[in-house]
Amino acid sequence: MRKEEIISGTSKYLMNTYGRYPIAMVRGKGAWVWDSEGKKYLDFVTGIAVNNLGHCHPSVVRAISEQSRKLVQVCNLYHIEKQVEFAKMLVENSFADKVFFCNSGAEANEGAIKLARKWGGANGGRYQIVHARDSFHGRTLGALSATSKKYQKGFTPLVPGFKSVPYGEIGPLEKAVEDDKVCAVILEPIQGENGVIIPYANYLKDARKLCRRKNVLLILDEIQVGLGRTGKLFAYELYGIKPDIMTLAKALGGGIPCGAVLATDAVAKHLSPGNHGTTLGGNPLAMSAGVAVLKTIIEDGLLDNATGMGEYFLCGLRVIKKEFGDLVRDVRGKGLILGVEFVSAETAKDAVVRCSNNGLLTILTEQKVMRILPPLIVKKNEIDQALKIIRRSLKEATVA
Numbered sequence: 001m002r003k004e005e006i007i008s009g010t011s012k013y014l015m016n017t018y019g020r021y022p023i024a025m026v027r028g029k030g031a032w033v034w035d036s037e038g039k040k041y042l043d044f045v046t047g048i049a050v051n052n053l054g055h056c057h058p059s060v061v062r063a064i065s066e067q068s069r070k071l072v073q074v075c076n077l078y079h080i081e082k083q084v085e086f087a088k089m090l091v092e093n094s095f096a097d098k099v100f101f102c103n104s105g106a107e108a109n110e111g112a113i114k115l116a117r118k119w120g121g122a123n124g125g126r127y128q129i130v131h132a133r134d135s136f137h138g139r140t141l142g143a144l145s146a147t148s149k150k151y152q153k154g155f156t157p158l159v160p161g162f163k164s165v166p167y168g169e170i171g172p173l174e175k176a177v178e179d180d181k182v183c184a185v186i187l188e189p190i191q192g193e194n195g196v197i198i199p200y201a202n203y204l205k206d207a208r209k210l211c212r213r214k215n216v217l218l219i220l221d222e223i224q225v226g227l228g229r230t231g232k233l234f235a236y237e238l239y240g241i242k243p244d245i246m247t248l249a250k251a252l253g254g255g256i257p258c259g260a261v262l263a264t265d266a267v268a269k270h271l272s273p274g275n276h277g278t279t280l281g282g283n284p285l286a287m288s289a290g291v292a293v294l295k296t297i298i299e300d301g302l303l304d305n306a307t308g309m310g311e312y313f314l315c316g317l318r319v320i321k322k323e324f325g326d327l328v329r330d331v332r333g334k335g336l337i338l339g340v341e342f343v344s345a346e347t348a349k350d351a352v353v354r355c356s357n358n359g360l361l362t363i364l365t366e367q368k369v370m371r372i373l374p375p376l377i378v379k380k381n382e383i384d385q386a387l388k389i390i391r392r393s394l395k396e397a398t399v400a
């Protein structure tokens, strides 16, 4: 199909749920993607923190092609070797004792909410979930009930039993968990969709202490920042704490849909056969991809690379902020989740579009923030190229 056919086909045949750029991607390799016209881009969107190993990483390609010849799906009425293999790796590399596999981030958060309520039922009839006001936990009704109001518009009534507090403030959270109907607090260690919001250094530690004191579960949504994005395998490691439940998705299956709920035995033991499930969850294909992803992140030193490259990138962005103080309000990041906050929504949008035209893909988020999510395999020279493109794009914007 030609580009025009693809674009007109989108509006003819697909529901109008995404604001899309007039670009159709057809191929990817490492940190790069190519569109239908042969134009090459440095891909620092990575499918929104999905392609942490870059595109078509040989370990993932090998794993899924081999597995696709053996067994793609079998239902959870039978034991699945690849599930055991992947769950064991996740357990051995995290706080968790048990894993439940599903297919997406929203579905993982649904599972976490249900698990918290099951636990809460056995612990004094608790059911309330406290979440952060501008959070993003997904589009299904349960996850949406824990998500920022702006995504809820038009879909009410939502699921009862949710209440919100401002993110990054311990006082309001303290007050919210006073209610003895609260079973869990769900938080993102760093807010991605809300514009790369990094809370004060001890926020998660304070939240952890508070939850423990009030016998409330702490659920961490690491769907965006987990799996090496911050330079740690899981972002909670940055703060020296452990959650009771953690959700993963995005990067988990190397691009094959895969989500997971991880929990301690003390919490997970409240589930029994028939309580929860999902037909495609934990299928051998997704599991084989997940094993390859996790192995590669750990064995190829990608955590250290994310830390080192993240610092290098942030230094470069700080120089750009100095240079373009009229346009850029703030630059921030942790590992390879970075944000450039512009003075206005207009400037931010202009910068993201110009960067894309100049061959660098980034994501506009919360209107004013250019979110940058390079793959964990990114090299120094690719960051240099990205910085050059950002600088050139801002220069154009200043002239225009």
Ligand SMILES: *Cc1c(COP(=O)(O)O)cnc(C)c1O
Pocket (backbone or CB within 6 Å): 104, 105, 106, 107, 109, 136, 137, 138, 139, 188, 192, 193, 221, 222, 223, 224, 249, 250
């Ligand atoms: C993307 C995201 C989700 C939702 O994941 P989906 O796979 O799109 O359902 C949930 N939480 C966070 C923090 C996310 O970034």
